[in-house]
Amino acid sequence: MIIRINKMSEDPIYIQIREQIIAAIAQGVLRPGDSLPSVRSLANDLGVNLHTVNKAYAVLRDEGYLIMRGRSGAFVAEPLQESCAKASIAQEQLREKLRILVQEHKALGGSAQTFLSEAETQVAQVYGDPGIAGAKRNVSVLGLDEKGEMLKQERSSSGSLSGVSRLSDKFHSQEG
Known part of the structure; x- marks a missing residue:
């Protein structure tokens, strides 16, 4: 190292x-x-x-x-176990850090789509998941086509929006 x-x-x-x-x-x-x-x-x-x-x-x-x-x-140290109290604290710290990053990004004029796209790219790099790397995959996961236009939101068989769609909707409602 x-x-x-x-x-x-x-x-x-x-x-x-x-x-x-x-x-x-x-x-x-x-x-x-x-x-x-x-x-x-x-x-x-x-x-x-x-x-x-x-x-x-x-x-x-x-x-x-x-x-x-x-x-x-x-x-x-060994990785934290999900049932461990420290893992719960780590999860809360993650939420807080993400909230701050989102607020800073928005304050600088960034959009939810650019934040989510960059977050997904970073996750792919750190976790080494080639399945989510690549521009076409990134934009379609975010509900955008290659031109950045919104795709029709897909609903699951139960009629609920996907997690990404719900997250995207949440950011859109806060941006307005």
């Missing part, structure tokens, strides 16, 4: 470290049980204060990505 620090970035260094470790876990570069470099070693390698690395590790521990084993160091 290679961590790169951009000292010109507006993001604090500990956040940059945090995000890159999370990305390594998501990509499978780091797996549950893998040990991370010691705080002192990583700080020395990156040329940053050891308190900066310590803060990144502490945040990752508090968020459930790492476990600390005394003098043994930091290790990648």
Whole structure:
């Protein structure tokens, strides 16, 4: 795992470290049980204060990505189980972060369609699902044709709208 620090970035260094470790876990570069470099070693390698690395590790521990084993160091934690109380907290944090992202996107003039399209693209990249990658698939999932025109909303056999259609409708009603 290679961590790169951009000292010109507006993001604090500990956040940059945090995000890159999370990305390594998501990509499978780091797996549950893998040990991370010691705080002192990583700080020395990156040329940053050891308190900066310590803060990144502490945040990752508090968020459930790492476990600390005394003098043994930091290790990648096992994924949260759905029945676990921490998983419920993680789900709520996800909702809050998504809500903030949606609000920021809308405040900058973005549409629900562009947000959903970009979100789907990012999910495909992180989860590696080629079945949902590609522009034609993205626009049809969002209820748009290749020109960006709304398709007729499809209803399931029970007569209810699909989850994406309901989500799209919800954003449209909030935009107006």
